[in-house]
Amino acid sequence: MPTLTIDGQTIEAAKGTTLLEAAQQLGIYIPRYCYHPNLSVSGNCRMCLVEVEKAPKLVTACSTEAAQGMAVLTASNKVKAARRDVLEFLLINHPLDCPICDQAGECGLQNYYMEYSLAKSRFNAADKVRRPKRRAVGPYLALDNERCILCTRCVRFCSEVTKTSELEVMERSDHSYIGLKEGTALDNGYSLNIADNCPVGAFTSRDFRFKQRVWFLKKTPTVCLGCATGCLIEAQHNENVIYRLTPRPNAETNTWLCDYGRMTYKAVRAGDRLTKGVIKNGQIDLKPALREAAARMDEARRSAAVLGSPWLSVEDNAALARFAKDALRTENYCFDFNCGQGIKDGILINNDPAPNTSGVKPVKAACGGITLTELSRRIAAGRIKAVLMEARAAALIKDALKAAGPRLIVFAANTGEIPAGAYAALPYASYFETPGTFVNYQGLLRRTKPPVEAPEGVKPLWAVVNELASCSGTSLGLDSVEETLKGIYIK
Amino acid sequence: MENILLKDNVAGIEAYVACGGYKPLKKALGLKPAEVIEEVKKSNLRGRGGAGFPAGLKWSFIPKDSRGSRYLVCNADEGEPGTFKDRELMLKNPHALIEGMAIAGYAIGAGRGYIYIRGEFAAEAQLLEKALAAARSKNFIGKNILNSGFDFELSTHRGAGAYICGEETALLQSLEGYTGRPRLKPPFPAVKGLFGCPTVINNVETLAAVPAIIEKGGDWYASIGNGKSAGTKLFCVSGPVNKPGVYELPLGVTFRELLEKSCGGMKPGKKLKAVIPGGSSTPVLTAEEAWAVKLDYESLAASGSMLGSGAVIVIDESQCMVKLLEVLARFYHHESCGQCTPCREGCGWIEKILNRLEEGKGSAEDIDTLYSVADAMKDRTICPLADALALPVMSFVKKFRSEFSAHAAGKTCAGSQRIEVRE
Numbered sequence: 001m002p003t004l005t006i007d008g009q010t011i012e013a014a015k016g017t018t019l020l021e022a023a024q025q026l027g028i029y030i031p032r033y034c035y036h037p038n039l040s041v042s043g044n045c046r047m048c049l050v051e052v053e054k055a056p057k058l059v060t061a062c063s064t065e066a067a068q069g070m071a072v073l074t075a076s077n078k079v080k081a082a083r084r085d086v087l088e089f090l091l092i093n094h095p096l097d098c099p100i101c102d103q104a105g106e107c108g109l110q111n112y113y114m115e116y117s118l119a120k121s122r123f124n125a126a127d128k129v130r131r132p133k134r135r136a137v138g139p140y141l142a143l144d145n146e147r148c149i150l151c152t153r154c155v156r157f158c159s160e161v162t163k164t165s166e167l168e169v170m171e172r173s174d175h176s177y178i179g180l181k182e183g184t185a186l187d188n189g190y191s192l193n194i195a196d197n198c199p200v201g202a203f204t205s206r207d208f209r210f211k212q213r214v215w216f217l218k219k220t221p222t223v224c225l226g227c228a229t230g231c232l233i234e235a236q237h238n239e240n241v242i243y244r245l246t247p248r249p250n251a252e253t254n255t256w257l258c259d260y261g262r263m264t265y266k267a268v269r270a271g272d273r274l275t276k277g278v279i280k281n282g283q284i285d286l287k288p289a290l291r292e293a294a295a296r297m298d299e300a301r302r303s304a305a306v307l308g309s310p311w312l313s314v315e316d317n318a319a320l321a322r323f324a325k326d327a328l329r330t331e332n333y334c335f336d337f338n339c340g341q342g343i344k345d346g347i348l349i350n351n352d353p354a355p356n357t358s359g360v361k362p363v364k365a366a367c368g369g370i371t372l373t374e375l376s377r378r379i380a381a382g383r384i385k386a387v388l389m390e391a392r393a394a395a396l397i398k399d400a401l402k403a404a405g406p407r408l409i410v411f412a413a414n415t416g417e418i419p420a421g422a423y424a425a426l427p428y429a430s431y432f433e434t435p436g437t438f439v440n441y442q443g444l445l446r447r448t449k450p451p452v453e454a455p456e457g458v459k460p461l462w463a464v465v466n467e468l469a470s471c472s473g474t475s476l477g478l479d480s481v482e483e484t485l486k487g488i489y490i491k
Numbered sequence: 492m493e494n495i496l497l498k499d500n501v502a503g504i505e506a507y508v509a510c511g512g513y514k515p516l517k518k519a520l521g522l523k524p525a526e527v528i529e530e531v532k533k534s535n536l537r538g539r540g541g542a543g544f545p546a547g548l549k550w551s552f553i554p555k556d557s558r559g560s561r562y563l564v565c566n567a568d569e570g571e572p573g574t575f576k577d578r579e580l581m582l583k584n585p586h587a588l589i590e591g592m593a594i595a596g597y598a599i600g601a602g603r604g605y606i607y608i609r610g611e612f613a614a615e616a617q618l619l620e621k622a623l624a625a626a627r628s629k630n631f632i633g634k635n636i637l638n639s640g641f642d643f644e645l646s647t648h649r650g651a652g653a654y655i656c657g658e659e660t661a662l663l664q665s666l667e668g669y670t671g672r673p674r675l676k677p678p679f680p681a682v683k684g685l686f687g688c689p690t691v692i693n694n695v696e697t698l699a700a701v702p703a704i705i706e707k708g709g710d711w712y713a714s715i716g717n718g719k720s721a722g723t724k725l726f727c728v729s730g731p732v733n734k735p736g737v738y739e740l741p742l743g744v745t746f747r748e749l750l751e752k753s754c755g756g757m758k759p760g761k762k763l764k765a766v767i768p769g770g771s772s773t774p775v776l777t778a779e780e781a782w783a784v785k786l787d788y789e790s791l792a793a794s795g796s797m798l799g800s801g802a803v804i805v806i807d808e809s810q811c812m813v814k815l816l817e818v819l820a821r822f823y824h825h826e827s828c829g830q831c832t833p834c835r836e837g838c839g840w841i842e843k844i845l846n847r848l849e850e851g852k853g854s855a856e857d858i859d860t861l862y863s864v865a866d867a868m869k870d871r872t873i874c875p876l877a878d879a880l881a882l883p884v885m886s887f888v889k890k891f892r893s894e895f896s897a898h899a900a901g902k903t904c905a906g907s908q909r910i911e912v913r914e
Contacts, residue, residue: 041675042675042830043675043873044830044831044832044873045831045832046831046832046833046871046872047832049871056870057870057871058870058871060675063675082867082871085833085867085871086832086833086871088867089832089833089835089836089837089840089867090832090836092836092840093836093839122860124843127840127843129839149832150829150830150832150835169670169829171829172653172655172670172826172827172828172829173824173825173826173827173828173829173835173838173839174824174827174829174835174836174838174839175829176829176835
């Protein structure tokens with residue numbers, strides 16, 4: 001364990017720690033562009049140069065390992081001059097199109113210029129190197145080579161994380177540029193991480209571009225429900241509209257976020273968002289829809305069934321279980337889901353497409369019920385007249401439904417989810433709009449924090465269940481989200 | 492004194508062997524590898540590629556306990572403007588290089604060697620291939636060399652035309668099939684070089700000196716030259732002198748002696764203005780400085796320049812320093828690999844300023860910018876390519892500022908002779 005000093009502070013660093021990491025441990029920030037904690041070190045931007053006493057030249061903090069007795073200076077005049085110079089070099093061929101650049105407000109060039117330079121520009125418009133601008137590269141990204149500082153984070157991301165190596169530095173000298181290798185497209189399922197990693201406005205998200213200035217965005221930490229991995233994310237939103245999802249890097253689950261997960265927010269304001277009730281394909285107000293659904297369930301009573309859903313939170317599953325047991329008093333309910341979970345692509349995407357397979361287990365433990373196979377058997381045998389469930393869960397019993405065709409009453413957030421032939425559909429608030437508890441494939445508890453409010457009149461699923469019960473004269477007593485979890489033990 | 496490296500009529504293997512060639516290899520194979528390294532250390536042989544690092548010391552950096560392959564690479568990517576010595580050496584005395592490599596390979600425990608030769612040297616590469624075949628047929632390279640049990644396979648690899656591949660780690664990248672861009676150091680090649688294995692990289696001239704050192708002893712070699720600058724050096728003289736060319740002389744020879752005795756002095760009517768003593772990337776010397784200097788590592792360092800590759804570029808009064816520097820800047824701008832920010836952006840910036848000054852459209856402020864840009868590039872990059880332009884710029888501006896000022900003021904150029912650059 002070498003002991004060294006950084007700006008006069010002593011630190012004992014673990015063997016192999018770089019100066020940049022050691023400084024970070026002391027709370028000293030060293031500016032960097034090419035360095036990324038989750039990518040290999042390339043040492044080419046030269047922004048992190050620091051002074052090591054007795055060393056003949058400044059060294060890159062990102063690549064230099066801490067050694068016994070080193071005296072490191074991160075804010076000496078020599079270091080400050082080097083930072084100013086590197087910034088000037090980076091800016092000299094930069095288009096300075098900040099007013100129309102989407103990165104403005106979260107740009108490494110803007111921020112560092114303010115922090116470390118403020119030098120007068122010696123920029124000569126006639127000297128500027130011109131490069132291709134705003135090209136679409138793949139379904140999610142736009143590339144502006146003129147804004148690029150060639151830090152190669154994008155190149156390393158594609159070769160080290162997705163191992164697809166679509167990007168490469170083409171040419172050399174100041175005519176070098178980031179380019180797509182011939183015959184490839186930048187669509188590797190994780191491409192939007194490149195926009196996050198890009199410290200400048202070279203790679204921007206085609207989905208997010210020009211939608212919102214970043215300084216207007218509020219950030220809410222929440223959870224991605226795109227699959228069982230349960231990545232921690234941040235929803236960025238303004239005036240009740242979500243604009244993008246970004247990863248919240250953490251040691252347990254995720255550094256990155258997949259493109260599919262990033263787009264999950266779009267369902268919230270999609271054209272097919274369900275805000276009213278649906279009876280026989282016709283949209284009607286929620287109240288009469290609820291009454292109709294309740295009447296049909298009442299009619300079936302003991303030959304009605306309730307199916308939980310691995311796409312729903314623990315709370316909403318628990319409410320459904322209460323409805324089956326206390327309102328319908330049927331034995332035909334199932335909260336039994338199993339899926340071979342695990343990361344299927346070596347990065348983030350899970351074999352289990354549902355976010356809460358693990359989280360339904362405590363509901364089953366508390367409320368019992370029959371197995372999915374048994375429920376399918378009973379439906380196929382024609383013993384079930386009506387099924388209440390979440391729309392996507394229909395896929396789990398689709399063969400049985402095909403065989404018998406009971407009346408389906410489903411909860412759906414978007415009409416696109418409603419299975420063909422459903423008798424009624426009831427809207428509910430998505431987990432971007434209401435809190436929910438989930439358990440990911442690692443058994444880690446994940447609680448969503450709603451960044452936005454649900455459309456008017458759209459309530460959390462557990463509350464809709466509560467109303468459904470009241471329509472048929474049963475009080476489930478679900479007055480709050482906490483109430484739903486009574487008797488449910490989550491590890 | 493007799494030449495050690497540049498000899499006539501030894502290009503063929505029969506002639507080379509007839510003059511005692513490959514006897515040093517046999518001798519070396521009878522010694523322990525450590526003894527060979529010791530002899531080279533004793534000789535004070537230093538890297539002839541430009542940096543002047545002691546060769547024996549470099550060899551001894553190979554970790555003793557390293558398992559697996561080790562490599563020996565000869566840097567024959569001679570690309571420094573003004574330098575044409577390795578080419579001459581390979582043409583005239585290819586077996587000295589091959590023998591030197593076999594000895595070095597034995598010393599460091601490498602079973603495989605590569606000669607990375609500049610892409611443009613097509614004829615030289617062909618000739619080397621022939622020489623390699625001849626050496627192989629006589630078992631000087633290959634399996635169980637001269638029944639010693641030592642295997643050493645050696646082949647050539649042609650570059651694809653990038654100056655940067657003369658930088659040893661860019662060379663390794665290129666040899667591995669990647670784009671030639673220098674690697675971060677550490678780790679140094681001695682620890683993690685070609686294909687991740689311990690590797691020694693030496694210049695052609697360095698390796699070609701090894702057989703003579705083994706034959707006559709390190710002490711003998713160390714006695715030639717000037718103290719720490721031991722042995723002979725190939726000087727490539729270009730410019731308006733009567734007899735430009737490659738000359739082998741002991742280190743420590745005066746510039747005056749090189750110019751007047753070897754090169755027959757300046758061409759009639761030409762007066763010395765400046766000298767770039769060690770290839771285009773070394774700081775320029777004024778005529779006054781040059782006349783006083785000895786050509787060896789220490790003396791040139793003391794004069795503020797470098798021995799470099801030994802490429803002595805002679806500049807006379809009729810030449811324009813601004814134009815000359817512009818040519819250099821164009822070269823380095825073109826050849827920068829583009830990895831490090833200061834070099835990528837700085838080389839082009841410098842060239843553009845010089846374009847303006849040369850065309851009479853520059854300003855006095857441009858001269859200061861020129862100097863400060865060079866200063867901002869210096870010592871701040873992965874490899875020395877940025878310095879290779881920064882140092883000449885700073886020395887040109889410092890020592891010949893009046894010419895730059897005349898350009899900035901739109902006056903007639905101090906030198907009348909235009910330098911035409913072929914595209």
